[in-house]
Amino acid sequence: MPKIKLTIDGKPVEVEAGTTLLQAAETVGIQIPHYCYHPGLKLAGNCRMCLVEAEKMPKPLASCVAPVQEGMVVKTNTDNVISLRRSVMEFLLINHPLDCPTCDQAGECRLQDYYMQYDKIPSRFHEEKVHKDKMIDLGAGVMLDQERCIACTRCIRVCQEVAGVDELCLSNRGDHVTITTFPGKELSNPYAGNTVDVCPVGALTSKEFRFKKRVWFLESTSSVCPGCSRGCNITVQHQESKVYRLLPRLNSEVNSYWMCDEGRYGFDSVNDHRVLRARINEEGVSEEAGHEDALVELASLLRETSLSEIAVVGHASETCETLENLQQFAKNSLKSRYFFYSRFDPPHPYSDNILMTADKNANQKGVDQLGFKPLSDLKSAVGVLVLRDLTGQEMELLDRLQIPVLAFFAVNESPLCTKAKIVLPIPSYAEQEGHFINVQGKKQKIVPAFEPRGESRLVTEWLNDLKDLLESAGQKKKIAC
């Protein structure tokens, strides 16, 4: 590709031919405000917020669509450009309902942000605003307020270009344009949640998230979606050990700017149905227990058996680090060479050639690399230690072989919670550090958003204490929890 040289705000810039002015400006740290432009979508050039001036050009240029030209002298910050932005802001706001106090977008709204940056003058509009429908349920958990829409068409393009479907369109003309689905149809693609992310204003909001939390209260943590083997990069937004929403995070090699709805809304396993205290099950009676009691009980159970014939069962959705620890524990403390794994295997897993894979486990490659075997290969054992969960079939297998579940390291409630002798709570992916290896073989890091909830502890911590207990051979030893 030939290079083009130009100057933007006095800075020399050299970029490939075909680069737009807006992108060229970004390479030298100059941000040009924009609504309709989205780096992951085709160009629309309709909002006109990105207008800039170029010497010898009679009219201002929409920098998001205008390609660089050799020797161009571009200015993005003259008084004239600033007044162009102010005028676009004024136009955008004349018919806008200004619902900010009750609008879920407040705090992350481009209208608010740019108003403060570029406009900040009282309205000169004294007419009746155009009224449109509010609170329209578009389907797929997306709510539309037509009055707040600035007709940037990002949502239309996301459906077309990411999900590959024509589900949204602008109907009507002039200031009566409205986003809508086709008559009698709903928004129903599995990537619909991305429309809410790309909507620069409060026109599209998420049914799941709206009115739950003002965004400025939320903390953000980088993570990876555990929903399938794609491992879309995400930001976990949370407060006080509760996840409020997941947002896709740019990774051009994995998920670009997007994620699927299944992953996006799949965080209730972090917030709900959690096992937060250890339990001891004895003769059909389940009792909650402290760390120490549960561990002591487990240690004595283990000592009653032949340690080396105990099998450990990891899970294809656990991190590489947890799996490694489990394996080390089996090898070193149990002297066992039986490491198996379980995996989520929904009957009809949805997959496509966009992002979603049929493997609904985040780390199949991880269990494979460590040499864990599918649990269906298990022939005999005196007992098993199980991580996270088992499938119904796997539980039947254990019943058939009469193998007791000695311990269950649980994130969420499961039939195993009553079946296992000891239940030990462990944190979800949002509460621990580690890595998943995705379908492409990329090792991706997750970061804890908050401390392990309740009395849950990392698998490593449980196993270290258990190891100590086993090594102290029967002596009652105080363990630090």
Next chain:
Amino acid sequence: MALVLTNRVGLKDSHTLEVYKKTGGYASVEKLFAMEPGTVIEEVKSSGLRGRGGAGFSCGLKWSFVPQNIGKPVYLCVNADESEPGTFKDRLLLEEDPHQLIEGIVIACYAIRSTTAYIYIRGEFDLSYRRIEQAVKEAYQAGFLGKNIFGKKYDLNVTVHRGAGAYICGEETALLNSLEGKKGEPRIKPPFPAVAGLFGCPTIVNNVETLSALPFIINEGALAYRKWGTEKSPGTKLFSVSGHVVRPGTYEVPLGYPLKDLIYKDCGGIPDGKKLKAVIPGGSSVPVLTAEEAEKTFLDYESIAQYGSMLGSGGVMVMDEDVDMVWALRNLSRFYAHESCGQCTPCREGTGWVDKILQRVLNGGGTLEDLALLKEISDNMMGKTICVLADSIAMPVLSFIKKFPADFERYVRSHSAGGKMRILG
């Protein structure tokens, strides 16, 4: 006087193939096929024919932008969407001489090496539609369209497509979107249609009147065409005159013709002995002229530009002394607010805002600040959008207020004085 475009207008059954052929129709074809396509383009270039859809861009030059041999088909789209208020000249050509247009299509397609043409016709045009549809059918039957037209090694298919009544579909790239089955909204340029148009292929969009001039140019030669008009605006042009004239209608005159003569001689002047107040010379989108300017200007692209207006589509709207210019402007603003496709912020919001202010002024609620605001809104719309529809209302607003300040001030003054207002519109 025999001119270029309207020689058959008024003849009985002028729209039929029979009459067309009897009066010299399809005569250019032999000459055409003896020429190289490139030579045809050169001939049209040297005729100086300029696009009659509004912009006045050199027809031959536009054709020469079509890239050849890139492995994609080339299309011709005939812009018969004529919806500009005050403009009804293409309708005359479609109704009275549809074969002349088809002959023009053959010439254009041959020149740009296209074998497929679409005629995009305004949905409300009923007789025009029936006439052109009939003419296309006749041409197919006669072997003038279809395979090996006129017995030559050349195929040409023509399809007539009816629009659904949106003014914006006359903008060439909105037309292409509409033809592709998409929402009629203008595309960002570049790329221009000549490079990437219909279905992403090189496409020439030409106005009905532009194409209808081609048979004459090929038959008689570029020089004969240049017999009329001025150096920079050669040839003849249709003007559809409406409003306060005795004989409204469509007139073909040489470019450079005095507007005064068109109004007072051809159209019989202003009825009831009233005085001329204003003229919109080129369809509703162009700046208005005062009576004084109108009586001085000539009808060519350059002369009109001297008075700050444009020849546009040639829709001449004549207003007598009784016309309330605020009311007239509001009439236009209502149209543009309704017809803005709504994609660009300044146009979508600006057209509606201007219309609401004008409505309020008309209803007696205007102030002097409103006039300043109208000017500022118009400035903020002009030249900042994807197509020029925004300019098409901004220019009238600016020119109406500038040239007829008294009309506007009368409204806002009496409001300030608490006077009783006339409610119009």
